[in-house]
Amino acid sequence: MTIAPCTYCGRKEKPTSDHVPPKAAFPKPRTSDLITVPSCEPCNKSFELDDDYFKQHLALRRDIEAHPRAATLLAEVRRSWARPEGGGLKAYTVGTLVQRPSPAAALELGQYIDSERIGTVLGRTVRGLYFHHTGRRIPPSYRARAILSEAATPDFQLAFECALFSSPDYALAEGMFAYSFAAASDDPMSTVWLLQFYGNALFYAMTGAPKVAA
Numbered sequence: 587m588t589i590a591p592c593t594y595c596g597r598k599e600k601p602t603s604d605h606v607p608p609k610a611a612f613p614k615p616r617t618s619d620l621i622t623v624p625s626c627e628p629c630n631k632s633f634e635l636d637d638d639y640f641k642q643h644l645a646l647r648r649d650i651e652a653h654p655r656a657a658t659l660l661a662e663v664r665r666s667w668a669r670p671e672g673g674g675l676k677a678y679t680v681g682t683l684v685q686r687p688s689p690a691a692a693l694e695l696g697q698y699i700d701s702e703r704i705g706t707v708l709g710r711t712v713r714g715l716y717f718h719h720t721g722r723r724i725p726p727s728y729r730a731r732a733i734l735s736e737a738a739t740p741d742f743q744l745a746f747e748c749a750l751f752s753s754p755d756y757a758l759a760e761g762m763f764a765y766s767f768a769a770a771s772d773d774p775m776s777t778v779w780l781l782q783f784y785g786n787a788l789f790y791a792m793t794g795a796p797k798v799a800a
């Protein structure tokens with residue numbers, strides 16, 4: 587049996603499957619169309635806390651309430667907080683997600699939301715989705731980052747919309763996740779992505795070559 591290298595670090599030890607987006611973003615029972623990619627166990631394990639934070643971030647967003655599964659996700663988060671071991675996580679999340687900022691405060695999002703963690707989760711998500719579509723790993727030296735749409739300037743949003751204008755849209759998990767992406771013509775691993783959760787929560791993501799020293 588050949589073992590596929592880890593999508594993230596390339597190692598072949600302790601192979602597991604990693605969900606992209608993380609399965610924590612979807613309430614139980616989960617749909618059968620979620621996407622998985624090969625991941626070594628150490629990478630997979632290292633994602634758990636960030637994934638849990640991302641789940642809580644999604645669940646607490648008011649702008650996804652119209653989706654029929656959003657209430658189930660929120661109920662799961664509430665139950666996890668009720669468990670004795672959930673206390674620390676709750677305090678942490680409440681500390682960073684205590685309120686949704688107004689669009690005017692978008693550039694100060696860091697005050698409210700651990701956007702670093704969210705960027706990490708979604709950066710990995712686009713690495714995985716890229717592998718899912720192309721069978722190729724984006725090298726670890728490439729940056730993979732994501733931001734909340736509220737944190738993007740109008741120019742930034744316009745650039746993304748133009749880049750993705752003719753890209754197909756993909757949707758899965760009963761509309762709990764949809765995405766599209768485009769690659770640069772001169773470097774197919776430099777990519778831009780639009781990620782949408784529960785029909786409304788929008789994130790921009792990108793991968794890019796490491797900066798070369800002049």
Ligand SMILES: [Zn+2]
Binds near residue numbers: 594595597
């Ligand atoms: Zn790995």
